[in-house]
Amino acid sequence: MKSYFSELFTGAWSLILGLKVTIKALFSPIVTYQYPREKLVVTPNYRGHIDLVKDAETGAHKCITCGSCMRECPSDCIFLDGEKREGVKGKALTIFTLNFTKCSLCGACVEVCPTDALDYSNEYELAGFTREEFHYDLLKRVEERE
Amino acid sequence: MEIFYSILPELIRIVVCAVCGAVIVFGNALVMGYAERKLAGHIMLRPGPMEVGPHGIYQLVVDGLKLMGKQLVVPAKADPLLFRFAPLLAFAPVFVPLLVIPFSSKLQGFDLDIGLLVILALASINLLAVLIGGWSSNNKYSLFGAFRAVSQNVAYEIPMLLSLLSIIFMTNTFSLKAVVAAQSPVWFIVIQPLAFLIYLVSIVAETNRAPFDLPEAESELTAGFHTEYSGMSFSLFVLGEYANMFIVSSVATVFFLGGSSGIPLPYFEYSGIIWFMLKVYTLMFFLVWIRWTYPRTRFDQLMNFCWKYLIPFALVNLLITVVMVKLL
Numbered sequence A: 001m002k003s004y005f006s007e008l009f010t011g012a013w014s015l016i017l018g019l020k021v022t023i024k025a026l027f028s029p030i031v032t033y034q035y036p037r038e039k040l041v042v043t044p045n046y047r048g049h050i051d052l053v054k055d056a057e058t059g060a061h062k063c064i065t066c067g068s069c070m071r072e073c074p075s076d077c078i079f080l081d082g083e084k085r086e087g088v089k090g091k092a093l094t095i096f097t098l099n100f101t102k103c104s105l106c107g108a109c110v111e112v113c114p115t116d117a118l119d120y121s122n123e124y125e126l127a128g129f130t131r132e133e134f135h136y137d138l139l140k141r142v143e144e145r146e
Numbered sequence B: 001m002e003i004f005y006s007i008l009p010e011l012i013r014i015v016v017c018a019v020c021g022a023v024i025v026f027g028n029a030l031v032m033g034y035a036e037r038k039l040a041g042h043i044m045l046r047p048g049p050m051e052v053g054p055h056g057i058y059q060l061v062v063d064g065l066k067l068m069g070k071q072l073v074v075p076a077k078a079d080p081l082l083f084r085f086a087p088l089l090a091f092a093p094v095f096v097p098l099l100v101i102p103f104s105s106k107l108q109g110f111d112l113d114i115g116l117l118v119i120l121a122l123a124s125i126n127l128l129a130v131l132i133g134g135w136s137s138n139n140k141y142s143l144f145g146a147f148r149a150v151s152q153n154v155a156y157e158i159p160m161l162l163s164l165l166s167i168i169f170m171t172n173t174f175s176l177k178a179v180v181a182a183q184s185p186v187w188f189i190v191i192q193p194l195a196f197l198i199y200l201v202s203i204v205a206e207t208n209r210a211p212f213d214l215p216e217a218e219s220e221l222t223a224g225f226h227t228e229y230s231g232m233s234f235s236l237f238v239l240g241e242y243a244n245m246f247i248v249s250s251v252a253t254v255f256f257l258g259g260s261s262g263i264p265l266p267y268f269e270y271s272g273i274i275w276f277m278l279k280v281y282t283l284m285f286f287l288v289w290i291r292w293t294y295p296r297t298r299f300d301q302l303m304n305f306c307w308k309y310l311i312p313f314a315l316v317n318l319l320i321t322v323v324m325v326k327l328l
Helices: A002-026 A068-072 A108-112 A138-144 B002-043 B059-069 B080-100 B115-123 B125-136 B140-171 B176-182 B193-206 B231-256 B268-291 B299-327
Strands: A050-052 A078-084 A091-099 A118-120 A135-137
Touching: A002 B002, A002 B268, A050 A138, A068 A078, A068 A108, A091 A138, A108 A118, A135 A138, B002 B059, B002 B080, B002 B231, B002 B268, B059 B231, B080 B115, B080 B125, B080 B231, B115 B125, B115 B140, B115 B176, B115 B231, B125 B140, B125 B231, B140 B176, B140 B193, B140 B231, B140 B299, B176 B231, B193 B231, B193 B268, B193 B299, B231 B268
Parallel strands: none
Antiparallel strands: A050 A118, A078 A091, A091 A135
């Protein structure tokens, strides 16, 4: 008989506490973002697809066309080539493409690069209608980038 | 012809009342549908409907159009006649109780001597609709939902009636207008707080809302008795549910919160409806609030609570009331 009433009162008290929690939540500010209208700032640690790094001093990419990333890539999604040019030491990069549809985002290319010419981009809004939209020309991207 | 002229005012009255009832049913569903989703959102720290119109106020209109455009699928081996009939049965009876509710001292369809009985009798038809809908769907989930709805509603009707009965003993009338008039000095919530509490718990179970929403428990029964319903036949169930919420809240307002009484406004015989609606929607806000606060009870907990707590307490309360009425 004693537990009958004590259960009733502890139960009722916990119900009141619950109501207090939700009424507080009702009047506190919302925490969600209205995604297409407001966007979160992406953390710099975010690992998107790879991108060529722009050298702050020269304003050009740092790739020496060694081809390590192409050979290292387990998914065979990087292709690059270069040519010998007058007055340029080594080979000059002529093409650097990434087939992102095959990339497994392992990051081996970034690790292996001897000149740190590759880094992860912050692109996360990846949606398209064709596969070809994800065949990136990284050389063109680095030239167009500010 | 003379008979016609003598009943003409009554006919006009019936038509006007029916139209006002329809306006209340649909308007209430629009307001509550929006308010429920908005409140649910803010309790979960998200904004709720935001896209259609400013702060999503046209969301319900768009949803209504979508539901009207959807195909009404009748499952194979379902009973086609009963399956179509159940949503109508859930929806049609909700108009009649609105006729006897005194929205203010003059805004009342008909002041029947058995006003409360009309409301209770017609409110329980909704249960029959749930049973028919669940049974005729030829679906295990629907049938289980219907089972649960019946046992739960039958169980919770008893404390609800007992708590209202203690008011009836004090007022000696079933007429809602007389009950409102009887609480001119103090509202009955002050004299009968326990009865009010019991009634409040019972109406949550009666309207099949969380934490007692076992008939449509999503996580166990997909959607319970309306699993197989689509389009307008589904929305008729929802309209019926919101209208029932409105009716039970109105009864609570009439019996415990003094109906349309409040601080007098100009033309108070009519403008009392403002106080009445304020009280009704405060109660409805409370129902929404507890829906988004408590987890769903287990079925044995639900039944234990009714038989071991609500009914004994309601009986004791009734007994005390009767003794006090006799003594005083």
